[in-house]
Amino acid sequence: MQKGFDNQKYLSLQSDCIRKRIGQFGGKLYLELGGKLFDDYHASRVLPGFEPDSKIRMFEQLKNEIEIVIVINAGDIEKSKKRGDLGITYDDDVLRLTDAFGRLGFLVGSVCITCYTGQPGADAFIRRLQRLGIKSYLHYPIDGYPSDIKKIVSDEGYGKNQYIETSRPLVLVTAPGPGSGKMAVCLSQLYHEHKHGVRAGYAKFETFPIWNLPLRHPVNMAYEAATADLDDMNMLDPFHLEAYGETAVNYNRDVEIFPVLKAMMEKILGQSPYKSPTDMGVNMAGFCIYDDAVAREASCREILRRYYHAQVAIRQGEPAENQKSKLELLMQQLGVTDELCPAIEIARAKAEATEAPAGAMVLPNGKVVTGKTSSLLGPCAALLLNALKSLAGIPKHQELISPQTLEPICQLKIEHLRNRNPRLHSDEVMIALSISSVTNPSAAAALAQVKNLKGCDAHFTVIPSSVDEKIYKKLGINVTCEPKYQVYKLYHG
Numbered sequence: 001m002q003k004g005f006d007n008q009k010y011l012s013l014q015s016d017c018i019r020k021r022i023g024q025f026g027g028k029l030y031l032e033l034g035g036k037l038f039d040d041y042h043a044s045r046v047l048p049g050f051e052p053d054s055k056i057r058m059f060e061q062l063k064n065e066i067e068i069v070i071v072i073n074a075g076d077i078e079k080s081k082k083r084g085d086l087g088i089t090y091d092d093d094v095l096r097l098t099d100a101f102g103r104l105g106f107l108v109g110s111v112c113i114t115c116y117t118g119q120p121g122a123d124a125f126i127r128r129l130q131r132l133g134i135k136s137y138l139h140y141p142i143d144g145y146p147s148d149i150k151k152i153v154s155d156e157g158y159g160k161n162q163y164i165e166t167s168r169p170l171v172l173v174t175a176p177g178p179g180s181g182k183m184a185v186c187l188s189q190l191y192h193e194h195k196h197g198v199r200a201g202y203a204k205f206e207t208f209p210i211w212n213l214p215l216r217h218p219v220n221m222a223y224e225a226a227t228a229d230l231d232d233m234n235m236l237d238p239f240h241l242e243a244y245g246e247t248a249v250n251y252n253r254d255v256e257i258f259p260v261l262k263a264m265m266e267k268i269l270g271q272s273p274y275k276s277p278t279d280m281g282v283n284m285a286g287f288c289i290y291d292d293a294v295a296r297e298a299s300c301r302e303i304l305r306r307y308y309h310a311q312v313a314i315r316q317g318e319p320a321e322n323q324k325s326k327l328e329l330l331m332q333q334l335g336v337t338d339e340l341c342p343a344i345e346i347a348r349a350k351a352e353a354t355e356a357p358a359g360a361m362v363l364p365n366g367k368v369v370t371g372k373t374s375s376l377l378g379p380c381a382a383l384l385l386n387a388l389k390s391l392a393g394i395p396k397h398q399e400l401i402s403p404q405t406l407e408p409i410c411q412l413k414i415e416h417l418r419n420r421n422p423r424l425h426s427d428e429v430m431i432a433l434s435i436s437s438v439t440n441p442s443a444a445a446a447l448a449q450v451k452n453l454k455g456c457d458a459h460f461t462v463i464p465s466s467v468d469e470k471i472y473k474k475l476g477i478n479v480t481c482e483p484k485y486q487v488y489k490l491y492h493g
Helices: 007-024 041-046 054-065 074-078 090-103 118-133 182-195 216-227 239-242 252-269 292-315 321-334 342-354 378-392 404-415 425-437 439-449 466-472
Strands: 028-033 066-073 107-114 136-138 172-176 198-207 234-238 249-250 358-362 368-370 456-458 478-481
Touching: 007 028, 007 054, 007 198, 028 182, 041 216, 041 292, 054 066, 054 172, 066 074, 066 090, 066 182, 074 090, 074 107, 074 118, 090 118, 107 118, 107 182, 172 182, 172 252, 182 198, 182 252, 198 252, 216 292, 216 321, 234 239, 234 252, 239 252, 249 252, 249 378, 252 478, 292 321, 292 456, 292 478, 342 358, 342 368, 342 456, 358 378, 368 378, 378 425, 378 439, 378 456, 378 466, 404 425, 425 439, 425 466, 466 478
Parallel strands: 028 172, 028 198, 066 107, 066 172, 107 136, 456 478
Antiparallel strands: 234 249, 358 368, 358 456
């Protein structure tokens, strides 16, 4: 578990950069937040050492000046799009984010629903927000976007969007995921602020792609992997090259929209403060990577994970064939194979030897442990116990939980809870282990190692149950699996 990113340096550099940008504009600043404001697990995986809550920690000292607007695309609501890392829909994540910001003392002023065309799912969500006392605003598709600048920057374009009322000088515009329309919301607000006589500016704070890394650097390519469903593509910023004679990496949507932003700034301020999409960003992450090799390897592993996730999505009936093809191309360009994660081949070998589903996990010290299917445990539960044993230095053959404790639980599942599968899931085993730790010192020692599972890579030869998947996510374990189920049936709940 080597680290290659200096998080403290990042906090310092990034804070200074944002303060300078705030000072660049008088009145009000709309700051678009690319990626996650907190829970940025993608960044923590590809930049080992990056803390998932780094961004929100920077803003806490300015919270009294900050108002947050959460943006969600009506189309994402309609198709129940989910966050891959948390497994919850985008609309549910809007509520989760609102609660999380509130606990930290931040004001969430409203929710903006973009690309609204009367979708039933969006209407239901609006009613849900109303019942919860949350303000919501609607923004609409604009014909000719983003090329017809004259129409976009007019009463027939941004002028048709509902004006989001805000009360604080620094407005953070965030979203559950990419493609929500955050930039368009910011630009629309600048148009309306101008009509209301308010001087306002815009800047962008996102981590990826990292502008001062090479275009085909694995960290930037991992961003393409993460947004494969959006068809995002990293590219050299042609405006930056023309203005400064320097290469900088950006991505297609920002490059496409830049003429609109520039026209908007010229209309409001007389001239644009930005000469390129890169100019409008405030990303300092590239200056904080101190071990490039670690970041490269971590990013390649992330691309491999995304590839397996796409295969599972296809098996589960999602239209992810194009994502899979794009990920295969990225893997080919970087030479990424299964060998990058030793758990994959070892899990397959264990399954072949036992003729049953199996799993394997790479521990922080590089050791790989396995878990097999037994009469009492599924492979996910068995792998957790074996990993904890190994971390605690407990012999593999030593029992942490006696069969006499596990058997009544299995019996309860079959006879009273009407489950067909008597084997215990990961959550049930962890509860049993906690109970055993009261009287069994070895179980207590194993339980104390749970924190060291965070960041480990695990692979299974079948798709884990939703219960097992959730437990592994909560423990911070990166899971991949083969795109097949243990049992053939039409419905897998």
